[in-house]
Amino acid sequence: MQIKKLLPLLLMLFACGKEATIxxxxxxxxxxxYNGAPDFYNAKSMVLVNNQxxxxxxxxxxxxxxxxxxxxxxxxxxxxGDFRIAFSDSTIKAAKITEGIYHFADKKHYTIYLADSLGFYETMYTSDDVNPDPGMAKIRLLHLSPDAGAVSLLLDKSAVKGIQDLHFRGVTDYIPVSPDVKPAIRIMNGDNQLVRKSFPLEAGKCYTMILRGYNNTPDGDVNKTLNLSTIINF
Structure with a gap:
């Protein structure tokens, strides 16, 4: 009888000891x-993290x-913690073309970008975490075109508040927008339309749109002209 009374206590003590060791x-x-440098069209840059x-x-x-x-x-x-992030050129020596030190926190999401300002390379990063909205899509715009000027984003013909007058290397906050099967996504410089894309914006998803390339390509390569790419973050 006494053993039966002691058994629950012994089991509890065993469980507590086991949890303490976990x-x-x-x-x-x-x-x-993400490689946002047009000079690496049809070439590759090596990513180095603490020189690895x-x-x-x-x-x-x-x-x-x-x-x-x-x-x-x-x-x-x-x-x-702190990490040294670098990108290399496309030669066999893989010489570093840009490098930066960034701090990464626990359970956080980040994107590191290789950016090109007309031949001068640099790294930048974004913090990507956001709370999805089950009834809305969320979008943000990252500006990686060095000669496009200040830009705004329109969905169909409506300006998106919070994605206006964005300059090179700028990134907006995530902005909630109504989901749509095939919206006209327009990147504008004043009244001048620079890029027009169309793809689904789904409720509950979060997107980073990246304006990339040159308004006027230095070498005339059409593969380096202005364009818009989108990453579905979550």
């Missing part, structure tokens, strides 16, 4: 990389291949 999961951040190879990206590639109108995200696990 270690918390390691801290981790989530990284995605972390992949190769051609122009308009986020690790899933060329994005086209839109593509899904591809986040990789990494430790938290």
């Amino acid at each position: 270690k918390p999961p390691p801290k981790a951040a989530y990284l995605m990389f 190879h972390a992949g190769q990206l051609a122009y308009n590639d986020n690790g899933r291949g060329l994005i086209g109108a839109y593509n899904s995200s591809l986040y990789q696990f990494t430790d938290t």
Whole structure:
């Protein structure tokens, strides 16, 4: 009888001891990389994380291949803390062309971009976390075109408040918009339409639209002209 009374207590003590030995999961951040430099059309830049190879990206590639109108995200696990991120040229020596130090926090999502300002390369990053809205789509715009000037975004013919007068290397907040099967997505410089795209904006999804390329290509290559690509972050 006494053993039966003691059994629940013994089981409880055993469970508490077992839980005390379970270690918390390691801290981790989530990284995605994107090559927004037109000079890497039909070429590849090596991504280096703390001088270690972390992949190769051609122009308009986020690790899933060329994005086209839109593509899904591809986040990789990494430790938290400060990291040295670099991109290389396309030669066999893979010499660094730009480098930056970035801090990544636990359970946060980031994208690191290779940007090109008319031959001068630089890295930049965005914090990608956002709470999806089950009844709305959420969009933001990243400006990676060095000669496009300030831009705004229109859906069909309506301006999107919060995505206006955006300059090179700027990124907006995520803006909720009504879902649509085939909206006309227009990038405007004043009254001048620079790019027009159309693809579904689904409720509950969050998108990063990237204005890329040149308004006037330095070498006349049509593959480097202005365009719009979109990553479905979540």
